[in-house]
Amino acid sequence: MTSGLAQGTQTGFGDGAVDPEAPVEVTAETLSVDQDGGTAVFRGDVMIAQGELRLSAPEVRVVYGEAGDSIRRLEASGGVLLVSGEDAAEAQRADYDVENGRIVMSGNVLLTQGRATVASERMEVTLETGRAELAGRVRTVLRPQGQAQ
Template sequence: MPFRLPLLTAIALAAQLSIAGAQGMAVGFGGLRQDTGAPVEVTADALKVDNATGQATFDGNVVVVQGAMRMAAAKVTVDYGANGQGISRLHATGGVTLATSAEAAEAAEATYEVATGGLVMTGSVLLTQGGSTIAGERLVADLRAGTGEMQGRVKTVFQPGQKGGN
């Protein structure tokens, strides 16, 4: 019967996707792997610094570059480390896009822990890896290790014959 194998494959994929939707889906981030020790460059329309809180707020067409990774957002708040030494955390809001040459992710907001490489993106997250996409409500990634998990109601589209991170 010519339809048996494709039907079984479709059923298996549907079962895998419903499990993924309920529990979250592990994804690979080889293209988002990041050198967390690389310098961080920030460009924006405006900058406000608050020495009392150890924060700087970049506003308007913000672009953050670290190594091969580029993040764009409407607003980025930077938390500095102890005694104002180094950047400890970036919190981006307003149409956040994170991209490398191999992968891209979009969300409403993102928090990036510079020293550890921890990344959390929330709010209608869409991750594109090659021709494949994964969508969910929350993406938790370790950019140092190149691993991550999409959480919430997960939906994915795989392109046959292409290697994706999923």
């Protein structure tokens, strides 16, 4: 068994078919809205769905656009799970820039793709392409071809 350690690496995440323009559905136990600040905070078993993308966390703060009719950002915290297709990632927090279709996960990131796992401190996913970049003490286990996993 070989252990691979590096400062950064790139991989895929999901199938690259997430449409940042698709509606965002949110379910939670509670909702607090700050009209003046243009934010809303969902708490308690928060589940967010956008097309094939699923994000769950104990708390998610939504930042609306200036007119209040669009979502600019989703800030999830308290332990986050992000799922797209067969891929899943866990982290302490995730910031989803909806306008640019980019998610940054940070704090003990663990990416699982089938039987492969990669750990790091930070992962940035570009949803349109499905490209993920991991950085901050990246660790994975590489197995020679033919070796049982």
